Amino acid sequence: MTTENQAGKKTAYNVGAGIIGAxxxxxxxxxxxxxxxxxxxxxxxKAQISYDQ
Amino acid sequence: MSTAIPARRLPRVTPGIAGGLTGLxxxxxxxxxxxxxxxxxxxxxxxxxxxPLSARTLGIDGSVPRAVPNDLVVALASSLLPGWLxxxxxxxxxxxxxxxxxxxxxxxxxxxxxxxxCAAWNPYVGERLAIGHWGFLLGYAxxxxxxxxxxxxxxxxxxxxxxxxxxxxxxxxxxxxxAVFGLLVTACVxxxxxxxxxxxxxxxxxxxGFFLLANAVWWFPFLFLAPRESGDPAGVSxxxxxxxxxxxxxLSVLTGGGIWNRGVWFAERSGVVTSGLALLGVVAxxxxxxxxGRLREPLVRGVLVAGxxxxxxxxxxxxxxxxxxxxxxxxxxxxxxxxxxxxxxAAPWMLAVALGAGMLAEVVRRAGRRLQAAPAAVALAVxxxxxxxxxxxxxxxxxxxxxxxAVDYPPAYRQIAEVIAAQPQGSVAxxxxxxYRRYAWDHRVVVLDPWQRxxxxxxxxxxxxxxxxxxxxxxxxxxxxxxxxxxxGDPVPVLRREGxxxxxxxxxxxxxxxxxxxxxxxxxxxxxxxxxxxxxxxDATPAPTPTAWTGLGGLALAVLxxxxxxxxxxVRTGSRR
Numbered sequence: 089m090t091t092e093n094q095a096g097k098k099t100a101y102n103v104g105a106g107i108i109g110a111x112x113x114x115x116x117x118x119x120x121x122x123x124x125x126x127x128x129x130x131x132x133x134k135a136q137i138s139y140d141q
Numbered sequence: 142m143s144t145a146i147p148a149r150r151l152p153r154v155t156p157g158i159a160g161g162l163t164g165l166x167x168x169x170x171x172x173x174x175x176x177x178x179x180x181x182x183x184x185x186x187x188x189x190x191x192x193p194l195s196a197r198t199l200g201i202d203g204s205v206p207r208a209v210p211n212d213l214v215v216a217l218a219s220s221l222l223p224g225w226l227x228x229x230x231x232x233x234x235x236x237x238x239x240x241x242x243x244x245x246x247x248x249x250x251x252x253x254x255x256x257x258x259c260a261a262w263n264p265y266v267g268e269r270l271a272i273g274h275w276g277f278l279l280g281y282a283x284x285x286x287x288x289x290x291x292x293x294x295x296x297x298x299x300x301x302x303x304x305x306x307x308x309x310x311x312x313x314x315x316x317x318x319x320a321v322f323g324l325l326v327t328a329c330v331x332x333x334x335x336x337x338x339x340x341x342x343x344x345x346x347x348x349x350g351f352f353l354l355a356n357a358v359w360w361f362p363f364l365f366l367a368p369r370e371s372g373d374p375a376g377v378s379x380x381x382x383x384x385x386x387x388x389x390x391x392l393s394v395l396t397g398g399g400i401w402n403r404g405v406w407f408a409e410r411s412g413v414v415t416s417g418l419a420l421l422g423v424v425a426x427x428x429x430x431x432x433x434g435r436l437r438e439p440l441v442r443g444v445l446v447a448g449x450x451x452x453x454x455x456x457x458x459x460x461x462x463x464x465x466x467x468x469x470x471x472x473x474x475x476x477x478x479x480x481x482x483x484x485x486x487a488a489p490w491m492l493a494v495a496l497g498a499g500m501l502a503e504v505v506r507r508a509g510r511r512l513q514a515a516p517a518a519v520a521l522a523v524x525x526x527x528x529x530x531x532x533x534x535x536x537x538x539x540x541x542x543x544x545x546x547a548v549d550y551p552p553a554y555r556q557i558a559e560v561i562a563a564q565p566q567g568s569v570a571x572x573x574x575x576x577y578r579r580y581a582w583d584h585r586v587v588v589l590d591p592w593q594r595x596x597x598x599x600x601x602x603x604x605x606x607x608x609x610x611x612x613x614x615x616x617x618x619x620x621x622x623x624x625x626x627x628x629x630g631d632p633v634p635v636l637r638r639e640g641x642x643x644x645x646x647x648x649x650x651x652x653x654x655x656x657x658x659x660x661x662x663x664x665x666x667x668x669x670x671x672x673x674x675x676x677x678x679x680d681a682t683p684a685p686t687p688t689a690w691t692g693l694g695g696l697a698l699a700v701l702x703x704x705x706x707x708x709x710x711x712v713r714t715g716s717r718r
Contacts, residue, residue: 097512098513101509102515105514105525108522109521109525112418112529112532115418116533117535118412118415119532119536120409120535122412124536124542125408137575137578137607137650137651138609140402140608140609
């Protein structure tokens with residue numbers, strides 16, 4: 089029973105590592121695309137320059 | 142007959158070295174094209190070819206010592222190296238120092254690498270870098286080294302006291318914010334020690350005394366030389382932490398973000414999933430820290446307590462009642478203005494999270510080995526445990542996706558700076574009358590006016606901080622007088638009274654809200670016009686009094702004290718051998 093339990097945990101570890109690794113890589117790529125999309129072009133001329141622009 | 146070649150022993154890669162190398166890799170990846178020759182000029186990040194060693198950089202000119210003594214360090218370094226190189230070295234040092242410091246807190250190289258990744262690649266580092274607060278970041282990077290040195294002292298380990306003194310001095314050189322982080326962590330680690338309470342309190346008092354001595358370089362001019370005006374309480378609301386994730390202010394700060402300026406937020410953090418994963422990573426890291434069994438160690442316990450206090454300070458002003466309390470502190474207590482940009486106090490919290498992230502990677506690795514999982518699965522699981530900070534903040538990579546670009550000052554700047562240097566003594570007032578600029582040659586990003594650093598004389602600028610929805614009043618009474626005169630229509634008599642002999646107008650900037658025209662032109666260059674104020678004489682700013690040197694004297698004494706303790710420790714160690 090203990091050996092079966094151990095084997096189950098081992099399988100869960102192997103599979104879990106694969107799935108979580110793949111998901112994290114996927115989210116990183118999505119994040120990168122989101123950040124690239126948010127890089128704005130130089131803003132238009134404004135009379136007042138604000139620190140939080 | 143063969144001759145045996147003696148095997149050369151390679152230096153052992155300690156967790157500290159592994160952490161430092163990881164930090165270096167993170168720094169190279171994060172800065173990327175920003176490391177090209179040239180200056181990174183955005184928001185408060187202003188470096189110049191050669192920062193003069195002036196009364197202002199020494200903190201003895203009577204102005205608010207905002208960049209003291211970190212500008213002093215830059216001035217000394219840029220007398221040896223070009224300013225752009227000093228900037229790049231300091232920025233890379235942030236990554237290497239924080240990586241090696243936090244890595245050295247872990248017991249394995251795996252843990253050290255994971256901890257270094259988390260410490261060097263997180264929203265705190267990204268947002269503070271994007272706003273140009275390199276001094277804060279150097280303070281953050283020195284923090285783990287100071288914590289480890291203090292723990293060595295608390296544990297009566299050899300050299301601990303001298304190491305603490307050395308890192309306290311180095312921390313003081315990063316400026317007031319880093320020094321406050323350092324004091325918090327030092328006190329927490331010392332008080333978490335195993336010695337009798339009397340001894341712990343005694344050592345904390347000694348550390349506080351040494352802290353005051355080393356940091357006199359900024360607190361003395363702030364309290365006794367600068368204008369005695371409390372900070373504008375409007376700054377508390379303007380600069381309090383804000384939610385840069387959908388999870389609210391508190392959780393945004395706990396993941397290392399939440400800076401007030403939305404212009405430097407990372408887009409991916411606005412998504413529920415990516416920011417949720419970052420939150421999950423932080424929870425797992427703190428959980429690993431809490432269950433690690435290392436909370437008995439003064440270092441780990443002290444860092445965690447300091448982290449919790451730092452986090453509460455960081456989001457406190459955004460909570461009900463918190464804003465009122467911080468406003469009262471800013472208005473009534475000298476130096477209370479340090480609490481205005483509250484999110485910066487998340488630095489010790491991120492140190493605790495990084496420590497936990499290292500422990501999390503160690504737990505994942507141990508579990509995989511115990512279960513005899515496939516080596517590839519163990520490697521992948523450890524990579525996930527170590528790289529979640531990168532995966533949840535990919536936008537930091539390669540100079541924030543190419544946003545941080547190195548530029549050169551146009552030749553006109555050097556030309557006008559040389560003309561100013563050749564003029565008789567007197568202050569220079571820089572117009573248009575605003576603190577921030579946008580230059581076409583700097584990709585029109587918002588940047589602090591660089592002229593205070595470009596010339597070796599008193600430069601008068603408007604120190605009011607313009608925000609989209611309000612203006613946070615500055616502290617300079619001279620600047621306020623000029624601003625009032627501009628609004629009334631004729632600033633020249635006030636400029637004369639304030640000892641302003643030269644007026645520099647940047648003609649490539651928006652002309653509002655104030656500009657001076659009609660004075661005799663001394664020099665012209667593309668984008669710049671230098672004018673003389675007729676009838677203005679000398680320098681209205683009095684020469685620094687002997688008292689003004691007190692703060693610098695304190696720092697010098699602290700340097701001597703740290704050196705003396707180091708020598709004494711070495712002599713004692715030598716005599717034991």
